[in-house]
Amino acid sequence: MSTTQTEPAGPSAEVRAHARRQHQPGVGAGERALSLLNGGFLLLWGLITTLPLVWAIVSSFKTNGEFRTDPMGLPGGLEWDNFARAWNAANIGQYFTNSVIVVAMSLTMTMLFGAMGAYVLARYDFPGNRFIYYLFLGGLVLPVFLALVPMFFVVRNLGSLPVVGQFLGLNSYFSLALVYVAFSLPFTVFFLTAFFRTLPNSVAEAGIMDGCSHFSLFFRVMLPMARPGMISLALFNFLGHWNQYVLPLVIMQEGDKRVLAQGLGTLAANTGFRADYTALFAGLVIALLPVLIVYIIFQKQVQAGLTAGVLK
Amino acid sequence: MRHGKYPFILAFLLPPVGIYAIYMLSPYVQAIYISLTDWSGLSATQTFIGFDNYVEMWNDDQLRTALRNNAILVLVVPILTLLLGLFFASMLNVGGRRRGAAVTGVRGSSIYQVVYFFPLVVSAPIIGIVFSYVFAPENAGGILNRLLGAVGLDSLQQLWLAEQNWLIWIVVIVMTWSFVGFYVVLFSAAMQSIPRDIYEAALLDGSSRFTTFRKVTVPLVWDTVQVGWVYMAIQAMDAFATVHIMLGINGGVEGAGDVLGVMMYREAFSSNDFGYAAAIGVLMLVLTMAVAMLFMRGLRRERVELA
Numbered sequence A: 001m002s003t004t005q006t007e008p009a010g011p012s013a014e015v016r017a018h019a020r021r022q023h024q025p026g027v028g029a030g031e032r033a034l035s036l037l038n039g040g041f042l043l044l045w046g047l048i049t050t051l052p053l054v055w056a057i058v059s060s061f062k063t064n065g066e067f068r069t070d071p072m073g074l075p076g077g078l079e080w081d082n083f084a085r086a087w088n089a090a091n092i093g094q095y096f097t098n099s100v101i102v103v104a105m106s107l108t109m110t111m112l113f114g115a116m117g118a119y120v121l122a123r124y125d126f127p128g129n130r131f132i133y134y135l136f137l138g139g140l141v142l143p144v145f146l147a148l149v150p151m152f153f154v155v156r157n158l159g160s161l162p163v164v165g166q167f168l169g170l171n172s173y174f175s176l177a178l179v180y181v182a183f184s185l186p187f188t189v190f191f192l193t194a195f196f197r198t199l200p201n202s203v204a205e206a207g208i209m210d211g212c213s214h215f216s217l218f219f220r221v222m223l224p225m226a227r228p229g230m231i232s233l234a235l236f237n238f239l240g241h242w243n244q245y246v247l248p249l250v251i252m253q254e255g256d257k258r259v260l261a262q263g264l265g266t267l268a269a270n271t272g273f274r275a276d277y278t279a280l281f282a283g284l285v286i287a288l289l290p291v292l293i294v295y296i297i298f299q300k301q302v303q304a305g306l307t308a309g310v311l312k
Numbered sequence B: 001m002r003h004g005k006y007p008f009i010l011a012f013l014l015p016p017v018g019i020y021a022i023y024m025l026s027p028y029v030q031a032i033y034i035s036l037t038d039w040s041g042l043s044a045t046q047t048f049i050g051f052d053n054y055v056e057m058w059n060d061d062q063l064r065t066a067l068r069n070n071a072i073l074v075l076v077v078p079i080l081t082l083l084l085g086l087f088f089a090s091m092l093n094v095g096g097r098r099r100g101a102a103v104t105g106v107r108g109s110s111i112y113q114v115v116y117f118f119p120l121v122v123s124a125p126i127i128g129i130v131f132s133y134v135f136a137p138e139n140a141g142g143i144l145n146r147l148l149g150a151v152g153l154d155s156l157q158q159l160w161l162a163e164q165n166w167l168i169w170i171v172v173i174v175m176t177w178s179f180v181g182f183y184v185v186l187f188s189a190a191m192q193s194i195p196r197d198i199y200e201a202a203l204l205d206g207s208s209r210f211t212t213f214r215k216v217t218v219p220l221v222w223d224t225v226q227v228g229w230v231y232m233a234i235q236a237m238d239a240f241a242t243v244h245i246m247l248g249i250n251g252g253v254e255g256a257g258d259v260l261g262v263m264m265y266r267e268a269f270s271s272n273d274f275g276y277a278a279a280i281g282v283l284m285l286v287l288t289m290a291v292a293m294l295f296m297r298g299l300r301r302e303r304v305e306l307a
Helices: A013-023 A029-059 A064-069 A081-087 A092-123 A129-138 A144-158 A173-198 A201-209 A214-225 A227-242 A246-251 A260-274 A277-311 B005-034 B052-058 B061-094 B109-121 B124-134 B143-150 B164-192 B196-204 B209-220 B222-237 B240-246 B260-269 B274-306
Strands: B096-098 B101-104
Touching: A029 A277, A029 B061, A029 B109, A029 B124, A029 B164, A064 A277, A081 A092, A081 A277, A092 A129, A092 A173, A092 A214, A092 A227, A092 A260, A092 A277, A092 B005, A129 A173, A129 B005, A144 A173, A144 A246, A144 B005, A144 B260, A144 B274, A173 A227, A173 A246, A173 B005, A201 A214, A214 A227, A214 B005, A227 A277, A246 A260, A246 B260, A260 A277, A260 B124, A260 B240, A277 B109, A277 B124, A277 B164, B005 B274, B052 B274, B061 B109, B061 B164, B061 B209, B061 B222, B061 B260, B061 B274, B109 B164, B124 B143, B124 B164, B124 B240, B164 B209, B164 B222, B164 B240, B196 B209, B209 B222, B222 B274, B240 B260, B260 B274
Parallel strands: none
Antiparallel strands: B096 B101
C-alpha cells in the first residue's frame, strides 16, 4: 500500500510560468479565500474528532460537584482521587489486570502461531496447502455473530473436560485468549503468508547450506526477517484484542473476570445510580492510556496496519 | 533438507489450525444446526424443529425494527463516511496550491491525519460511553444540549436518547464520527500515488478545483473507494458495542434502536432462546454476503461510466 511516488518531472519551467500568468494559481484572492475555507473545514473536523475525548479527559480531573454544575468548564484543581476511586472502588484495577493478562497471552499466541502457520503455507509445498490457506481466508468474511452462540457452548463444554477443563471453560483467561487467537488468525495468516512469500530465497538457501534445521531456519532466519510485517500486525492485533467487547461479554460472565471494555460498560450503566461520574471518566482515561501511548509512538505503523486489511 | 519436512509442517500447522478449527470453524458449522432447534441452552437435549425459528423471525415485529435499523446503518453510514472521507482527504492531499506546483497538501496535513484517525484506535464501548454523555440531558453532562443553548438554539434541545425516532440516527452519527478518519488515511494513501503531472495538466487546461476533484481525483481513487465501501458496509452491519452501550440491551426506548447483533445477543444470553438467536446469526450471515455482493456490483457499473 505504500506507493512512494517520486515527484515526476512536470512541464518545463516556462510552461509553468506561462500557466501561472494565465491562471495565477495560488495567488488570486479567490484562491486564497478557498484555501481559508478548506482550512476551516479541516480544523472544524479536527475539533469535532478531538473535543468529545478531550472533554472526557478534562472531566476525569473534576469533582462530581464541578461536573454537575459546570460540565463544560475547566476543573478548579486536579482531582486525582477520581482515579483512585475508579481503580479500587469501581474495580477498574481488576479489569485492567484481566485485560493485560488476556491480551499478553492472546497476542503472543496469535503472533507465534500465525507466523508458524503462514510460514509453512507460504514456503512449503504439500498436499492440502491451498485448502488450509482458503480455510483461513474464509474466516475473513464470516460475521462474528454467527459463531457467537455455538462458541459459547464449545467453551462451556471444554470446561467439563478432566484436568484441562479448569483452564478451558467459561470465565477463564486462557479460554478467552484462545478465542481471540482463533478470531485473529484469518487476517494474521493471510497477511503474513503474503509477507513470507516476499522474503528472498537466497537467504533461506544460505541457511540450509549452513546446516540449519527447518526449525532454526524459521526462528533464527525467517522470523527476524519478517519483523516489519510482524510489528504492524502485532499492533493491529493488540488494538483489536484490547478493545474487544462482544467476545468477552460471552466468555467472561463472572464479575471479577471481566476485561476493561466490558467492565467500563457495566460501570457506565451503574454510574447514573451512584452519581459518581468523574470516577467513570477516570476509568475511561485509564483504559485509553495504553492505546494512546501505542498510537503516539507507532502512529504510522498503526495506520498502515489497520488500513492494510482493506487494500490487500 | 528433505529429511523431516513433514513432521515440521505438521508441528507448525497443528496449533494454528487446531485453535482455528475448535473455536471458529466448528461454531460456524454448529450455528446452522442450532438454528433449526428450540434449544434453551439449559437442557442437555434439544428438539429439532425445522424452520420454525425462521418462520418466527418472519412474524417478529422487533426483528423488523432491527432489520430496518440495520438497513439504515448499511446505507447511510457508508455514504456519509465515504463522502466526508473523500472530501477531507482531497483537501489534505491536493487542496493546497503553491507557486510552481499544481497541487500540494495543505500545511499540517500529517497532523490532521493523526488526529482524524485517533477514534479508530479507541474501543467502541469507550466511544459509546462518551457519546451517551454528549447526548445526555443537561444535568448529566449533556454537551450537545449545552452547545445548542450557547448558540441560541434552545428550541432544538431535547432528551436525545429518550426520543424513539432519534435513536438509530444517533448511532449513525457516532459510527460515522469514528470511521471518517479511516477513510481519510485510506484515500490519502491512494491520492498520494496519483502522478502529480496529471494535476499539472488539469491546471493547464484551466480546470477548477471542483472539476479536478470530480474528473481527476475521484476516478483515480475509485478502486479504493470500492473496497472501502464494501468494508464499511460490513462494519456498519455490526453496531453491537455502540448500541449495547448507548441504548442498552433492549435497544433503547421501546426497542426502537435495536439492531440484529444486539437482538441476537439478547435472545441468547438474556432470554435463553439459543435456537432463535442462532437463526438470527444465520440471517446476519446471509445479509452480510448479500450486502457485500450488491455493493460490489453496484459500484463496478459506476466505475465504467467514470473511467
